[in-house]
Amino acid sequence: MSSVLLFNKxxxxLCQFTDDLGRETLADFIKNPGFYAAGRLDRDSEGLLVLTNxxxxxxxxxxxxxxxxxxxxxxxxGQIDSTAIDKLCKGVVLKDGLTKPAQAQATSEPDWLWPRNPPIRERQSIPTSWLKLTITEGRNRQVRRMTAAVGFPTLRLIRTQVGPFKLDGLALGQSQLIKQTNLLK
Structure with a gap:
C-alpha cells in the first residue's frame, strides 16, 4: 500500500537524510523508515515536502x-506591482530558457505564518511584500530566479501545496502520514 508523509520543513x-557536515537533515525530524522525498525543497526554503514509500x-x-x-x-x-505579476503570469526568461506561465497574485502576509528562525534580512528603506505563486515546472531555484528576473528578489519562500497534497495547518517540523492507494487519481 502506498503511503505519503507530508512534512512541514x-x-x-536539508532535503536528505544524511549530511557529512553535520547540518540538520530530514533524519532529525522523520522517523518513519522507507520514506523518500518526492522532489526537493532548497535548504533556505520552508514548507511542504512530500515523502513516500x-x-x-x-x-x-x-x-x-x-x-x-x-x-x-x-x-x-520591494512592493510587487502589476507589471511584475503580469510577467510572472506570461513566463519569465531565465538563463535556462523561458518558464511556463505561472499563476501569480499579490497578497498580504498569511495569518497562519510561523516566525522564521533566523528572521529574514530587512532594510528600513525598502518595504517587503507577498505574492502567491503556482508553477508547473521544477527548475533549480526557479521561484527565486523568477522573482529576481522581474525585479523583486525573494526573501522568504514557503511551499504550501504539491498537486493534491496541502500543508493545511501542519505545524513547523511536524509530519502527517496518509495511508491509501491511488493518491494521485
Whole structure:
C-alpha cells in the first residue's frame, strides 16, 4: 500500500537524510523508515515536502512531465506591482530558457505564518511584500530566479501545496502520514 508523509520543513533543513557536515537533515525530524522525498525543497526554503514509500508514486510526484502544480507564498523585497505579476503570469526568461506561465497574485502576509528562525534580512528603506505563486515546472531555484528576473528578489519562500497534497495547518517540523492507494487519481 502506498503511503505519503507530508512534512512541514523548517528553514535550514536539508532535503536528505544524511549530511557529512553535520547540518540538520530530514533524519532529525522523520522517523518513519522507507520514506523518500518526492522532489526537493532548497535548504533556505520552508514548507511542504512530500515523502513516500512507493517508488512509482515518488516518480509521479517529482517528474516534471506530470506537471503537478506547486504553490508557494513568497515574500519579496520591494512592493510587487502589476507589471511584475503580469510577467510572472506570461513566463519569465531565465538563463535556462523561458518558464511556463505561472499563476501569480499579490497578497498580504498569511495569518497562519510561523516566525522564521533566523528572521529574514530587512532594510528600513525598502518595504517587503507577498505574492502567491503556482508553477508547473521544477527548475533549480526557479521561484527565486523568477522573482529576481522581474525585479523583486525573494526573501522568504514557503511551499504550501504539491498537486493534491496541502500543508493545511501542519505545524513547523511536524509530519502527517496518509495511508491509501491511488493518491494521485
Amino acid at each position: 523548517p528553514f535550514n533543513v 512507493d517508488g512509482q508514486l515518488q516518480h509521479q510526484i517529482s517528474d516534471p512531465k506530470h506537471k503537478l502544480p506547486k504553490t508557494y507564498w513568497v515574500q519579496v523585497e
